[in-house]
Amino acid sequence: xxxxxxxxxxxxxxxxxxxxxxxxxxxxxxxxxxxxxxxxxxxxxxxxxxxxxxxxxxxxxxxxxxxxxxxxxxxxxxxxxxxxxxxxxxxxxxxxxxxxxxxxxxxxxxxxxxxxxxxxxxxxxxxxxxxxxxxxxxxxxxxxxxxxxxxxxxxxxxxxxxxxxxxxxxxxxxxxxxxxxxxxxxxxxxxxxxxxxxxxxxxxxxxxxxxxxxxxxxxxxxxxxxxxxxxxxxxxxxxxxxx
Amino acid sequence: xxxxxxxxxxxxxxxxxxxxxxxxxxxxxxxxxxxxxxxxxxxxxxxxxxxxxxxxxxxxxxxxxxxxxxxxxxxxxxxxxxxxxxxxxxxxxxxxxxxxxxxxxxxxxxxxxxxxxxxxxxxxxxxxxxxxxxxxxxxxxxxxxxxxxxxxxxxxxxxxxxxxxxxxxxxxxxxxxxxxxxxxxxxxxxxxxxxxxxxxxxxxxxxxxxxxxxxxxxxxxxxxxxxxxxxxxxxxxxxxxxxxxxxxxxxxxxxxxxxxxxxxxxxxxxxxxxxxxxxxxxxxxxxxxxxxxxxxxxxxxxxxxxxxxxxxxxxxxxxxxxxxxxxxxxxxxxxxxxxxxxxxxxxxxxxxxxxxxxxxxxxxxxxxxxxxxxxxxxxxxxxxxxxxxxxxxx
Ligand SMILES: Nc1ncnc2c1ncn2[C@@H]1O[C@H](COP(=O)(O)OP(=O)(O)O)[C@@H](O)[C@H]1O
Ligand SMILES: [Mg+2]
Numbered sequence: 347x348x349x350x351x352x353x354x355x356x357x358x359x360x361x362x363x364x365x366x367x368x369x370x371x372x373x374x375x376x377x378x379x380x381x382x383x384x385x386x387x388x389x390x391x392x393x394x395x396x397x398x399x400x401x402x403x404x405x406x407x408x409x410x411x412x413x414x415x416x417x418x419x420x421x422x423x424x425x426x427x428x429x430x431x432x433x434x435x436x437x438x439x440x441x442x443x444x445x446x447x448x449x450x451x452x453x454x455x456x457x458x459x460x461x462x463x464x465x466x467x468x469x470x471x472x473x474x475x476x477x478x479x480x481x482x483x484x485x486x487x488x489x490x491x492x493x494x495x496x497x498x499x500x501x502x503x504x505x506x507x508x509x510x511x512x513x514x515x516x517x518x519x520x521x522x523x524x525x526x527x528x529x530x531x532x533x534x535x536x537x538x539x540x541x542x543x544x545x546x547x548x549x550x551x552x553x554x555x556x557x558x559x560x561x562x563x564x565x566x567x568x569x570x571x572x573x574x575x576x577x578x579x580x581x582x583x584x585x586x587x588x589x
Numbered sequence: 590x591x592x593x594x595x596x597x598x599x600x601x602x603x604x605x606x607x608x609x610x611x612x613x614x615x616x617x618x619x620x621x622x623x624x625x626x627x628x629x630x631x632x633x634x635x636x637x638x639x640x641x642x643x644x645x646x647x648x649x650x651x652x653x654x655x656x657x658x659x660x661x662x663x664x665x666x667x668x669x670x671x672x673x674x675x676x677x678x679x680x681x682x683x684x685x686x687x688x689x690x691x692x693x694x695x696x697x698x699x700x701x702x703x704x705x706x707x708x709x710x711x712x713x714x715x716x717x718x719x720x721x722x723x724x725x726x727x728x729x730x731x732x733x734x735x736x737x738x739x740x741x742x743x744x745x746x747x748x749x750x751x752x753x754x755x756x757x758x759x760x761x762x763x764x765x766x767x768x769x770x771x772x773x774x775x776x777x778x779x780x781x782x783x784x785x786x787x788x789x790x791x792x793x794x795x796x797x798x799x800x801x802x803x804x805x806x807x808x809x810x811x812x813x814x815x816x817x818x819x820x821x822x823x824x825x826x827x828x829x830x831x832x833x834x835x836x837x838x839x840x841x842x843x844x845x846x847x848x849x850x851x852x853x854x855x856x857x858x859x860x861x862x863x864x865x866x867x868x869x870x871x872x873x874x875x876x877x878x879x880x881x882x883x884x885x886x887x888x889x890x891x892x893x894x895x896x897x898x899x900x901x902x903x904x905x906x907x908x909x910x911x912x913x914x915x916x917x918x919x920x921x922x923x924x925x926x927x928x929x930x931x932x933x934x935x936x937x938x939x940x941x942x943x944x945x946x947x948x949x950x951x952x953x954x955x956x957x958x959x960x961x962x963x964x965x966x967x968x969x970x971x972x973x974x975x976x977x978x979x980x981x982x983x
Contacts, residue, residue, distance in 0.1 A: 405878060405974040426882050433880020440978065444875040448602025460591050461880050505879075 350417075351378035352512060352545055353402055357411035360397050360568075371397040373568040374411065379547060381512070384539045384578060386548035388556055389565035395549035396517055398565070402547065403436050403515045404428040416512060433461050437506030437544075441518035443498040445490040445505075451477070452486040455504045462509060476508035480534055496527030503531060507538055514538075517549045525554065529580070532558045536578070557581065592885060596892035600900065607900065610861055614901035614954075617854035619909040621847055622950050626913065626940035627921060628843050632836045633941055635774075636829055641714040642775045645683075646805035647824040649673055649817060654687075654801055659702070662689050663754075666799045670818030673803045681809040683710035684800035686790050690753040692765075692783065694741040701737075702782045703753060705790030712806045715778070719769035720786045729765040729789055734779025738770045745770050751783070756795040763793070854954065855961045862894050862965040873969060874977030887966045894962020898955045916940055 360372040372394045379385055387395040400406040401413050404420050405428075413420040416435050423431065432438075437458070445454050455473045464472070477483045480500035490498060499519060506514050516535070520528035536558055539546050548555055556562060557580035564571040600607045650656075654665035669677065669684060676682035686705040691698055706713075708721035720730050729751065733743060743749055745767055752762040765785070773779055791797050803820070805811065811822065866873075873886050881889075920937035 400975050403878070405978070429877065429880050429882040429885075432878060438878040440875075440878075442871070444871060444878075444978070446872060446875065448599055458879055460595075461885075 352381045352383075353377075353379040353413070353415050353547075355398075355402075355411065355413045358398070358401065358408050358413055359410040360394070360401065360406070361409045370568045372401075372408070375565075375568070375570055376411075377563060377570060377573070379545060381545055382539070382543045383561055384536065384546045384559060385561035385563065386550055386555060386559040387563050387565055388550055388559075389571070390551065393565040394568040395551075395565055397568075399515045399517050399547065399549045402513070403438060404431045434509070435512045437509065437511040437514040439499070439502050439506050439514060439516035439519045441521040443490075443495075443502045443522070445493075445498055445501055447490050449489075450486065451482060451488050451490070451493070451501050454490065454501055455508050458505050458509050472508050472510075473504075476504040479507060479538065480504045494527075495523050496530060499523060499527070499531050500534065503534060503538075507542070507544065510542065511544065513545045513547065515547050515549075518552070519548065520550070520552050520555055528552070528554045532580075554580075592888050593892060596889055596896055599889070600893050600896050607897070608904075610857065610897055611900040611904045613857055614854050614897065614958075615905035615909065617850040618901055618905035618950065618954055619913065621850050621954075622909065622942060622947060623913055623916070623940065624843055624846060624850075625946050625950070626917070626942040627938055628836070629943060629946065630917075630940035631938050632833075634939060635832055635836070638774045639777070639828065639832065640807065640825060642773055643713065643778050644804075644825050644828045645712050646807045646809050647811070647822060647827075648802045648804055649682075649820040649822055650802040651800070652819045652821060654821075659689055662687055662702070662801065665801050666796050668798050669800055669803060670812075670816065670820055672812035672816045673820070676805065676809065676812070677803065680711060681806045682803050683707055683712040683806075684787065684803045686787060686794075686796065686799060687801040688753055688790070688794055690751055690783075692741065693750045693752070694743050694747070697741075699741055700781070701751075703751070703790060704782055704784050705787035706784055707787045712804050715773075715784070716769060716771050717784065720784065729763055729785055729793070730768040731765045732769050732771060732784040733767060734771050734773050734782070736776060736779045737782060738767075740780070743767050743770075753793065755793065761793065851954070851957060855957050858894060858897060858958055859961045859965065861897070862890070862962050865893070866890060866965050866968060870972070870977045871980045873972065874974050874979075877974040877977065883970055883972070887963075887969050890966045890969065891959065891963045894966075895955070895959045897962070898958030901958075902951055902955070913940070913942060917942065 355375050355377050358372055358375040359370060361368040361370045375394075375398060387398055389395055397406065401408055401420060402415055404415065404423060407421050415431065418427070418431060420428070446457065449457065452473060455476055456469060459469050459472060474483060474486075477486055480503050482497065482500055482504065485493065485497065485501075490501070493501065499522075514535070519531060523531065532555060535546055538544055548559065550556065556576070558578055559576050560578035561574070562576045563573045649670075651665045651667050653661055655661040666686060666688075673682060673684075677684055683706060688703050690701050690703040692701055693699075706715070706717050706720075708717045708719075710717055715732075717732065719732055728748065731749075731751075733741075738744065741749070747767045748764050749767070750762055751765045752760060754760055765783070771779075791799060814822065876886050876889075877883070917940050920939045922937055
């Protein structure tokens with residue numbers, strides 16, 4: 347049984363003007379990702395990981411080539427269509443967590459559902475379920491400023507998963523976390539991937555993250571250098587998953 | 590419906606900054622309403638004072654009388670037309686005879702208008718009763734205003750020589766005694782004038798039963814123009830046109846003040862918005878990543894700015910209503926010489942805040958707040974989500 351891939355990029359190129367020259371953040375990247383993958387873009391800083399993730403997430407558009415996500419051509423989407431794609435199908439997790447400071451943990455997670463027009467009871471059920479998933483149900487009323495980095499990133503994960511998106515894009519999600527918290531959230535995400543079948547794509551240069559990946563795409567200077575299946579089983583280092 | 594909720598939550602969540610902002614904005618709110626209310630109050634007060642002490646229900650003037658030409662006074666006197674005479678005897682009108690004269694206080698020479706009025710009249714709110722007490726004596730009792738007293742150096746009880754020409758143009762002179770110095774806010778019954786009993790003036794000039802103008806009591810029914818024997822009627826509005834024009838010119842100054850206050854308030858909001866949009870780029874990027882369109886983000890930020898205006902109106906109401914109504918009750922003591930305002934106002938002003946003033950100002954402030962909140966958000970429309978997330982502004 348061959349399903350059409352969830353994400354397909356073909357000769358995807360992104361250039362930025364740089365004085366008289368242009369620099370290529372992405373240079374003819376052709377990749378495809380299937381539903382349920384737990385994949386990572388790795389490579390040195392400046393290799394184009396974030397740029398690729400942003401284009402897949404319809405936050406950015408390619409200069410040339412194409413990216414088809416959930417059957418939609420990213421380069422052809424209007425602003426509204428792109429916003430809708432993000433709203434329904436894509437969850438983002440950022441290095442800097444990006445929680446909204448004036449809202450509680452509960453409200454931050456609920457935020458992702460606000461535009462979906464769900465009845466309040468269902469919204470509430472989903473938010474509580476998502477908080478359970480990341481073991482933060484007891485912090486529902488806290489504000490972001492009262493949370494540790496690990497807790498903040500778990501709220502961000504809850505916010506990304508609460509709408510049960512098809513794709514979660516995580517850009518350096520562990521860069522601001524210590525080792526224990528890093529392993530913690532990676533296990534949470536691996537568990538989500540296993541149980542809900544959510545597709546994860548990471549951008550990272552953190553070795554801890556790479557250990558969990560089942561597919562590793564290495565980018566160098568905006569080009570795909572290697573694309574390998576990996577075992578996704580980290581060593582026994584690091585603590586067990588606990589909140 | 591979620592955008593308004595989020596906007597409210599965002600501005601209340603910003604805490605102290607929001608309240609500080611609302612307070613500053615509310616100050617201009619209150620100041621604008623206060624200053625405009627003061628002006629309105631000043632206007633009404635001036636008009637009321639002039640009506641009470643000078644205009645009454647309007648004047649019937651002798652055909653030859655030109656209030657702007659003192660020389661016209663020589664001929665501007667005559668017997669009252671019958672319907673006016675009837676009103677006078679019914680207490681519904683008061684005749685006034687005006688002639689030119691000269692007084693010589695301490696050897697100085699001052700040209701004055703001598704106005705004869707019935708000491709017992711009740712048509713105008715003037716202390717003419719002082720003129721009756723001394724009427725029996727040989728010296729002519731005169732009533733003057735404070736400004737005239739200051740100008741001439743005359744005090745109550747002082748004697749001063751008055752010279753005038755009678756009906757035939759012959760000079761005559763007599764000693765007068767100041768029976769009272771009256772305090773009045775109305776300059777036009779004070780400066781350059783002395784008030785004497787009407788009958789004495791008629792005798793002195795040989796103009797029995799004559800007058801220059803007749804003041805009607807407020808609310809008295811006017812006789813038909815055809816019955817007025819050529820006397821001209823000047824109504825309240827004719828008199829007030831001058832001071833209204835003067836108030837108009839004063840309010841140009843106050844409009845400038847109004848505009849400056851409004852501009853300051855707007856600048857504060859504009860600044861806050863620009864800063865907020867600059868500081869909250871990453872938040873906007875996050876909202877976009879969560880699926881908010883730029884339009885929604887713009888709507889959210891515009892609404893936040895606008896709510897600042899609403900909040901300011903509420904804050905203004907909290908302290909402004911008690912403060913302003915207290916001032917309206919106790920009045921506002923005017924600093925310095927109130928005469929420099931050029932029209933009749935007392936030493937205390939009672940501002941009046943009309944519904945139109947308050948709602949007009951509120952709407953104006955809210956409207957401008959909205960516009961000023963919206964302008965900076967146009968930058969969001971040019972913002973790329975990726976730049977916003979990086980915390981960059983293009
Ligand atoms: N908005 C931009 N303007 C100019 N250059 C950019 C911009 N965004 C990314 N780049 C450049 O594109 C390249 C790839 O960046 P990025 O995708 O962020 O790399 P990575 O995430 O792998 O560190 C870098 O050389 C970066 O400087
Ligand atoms: Mg990056």
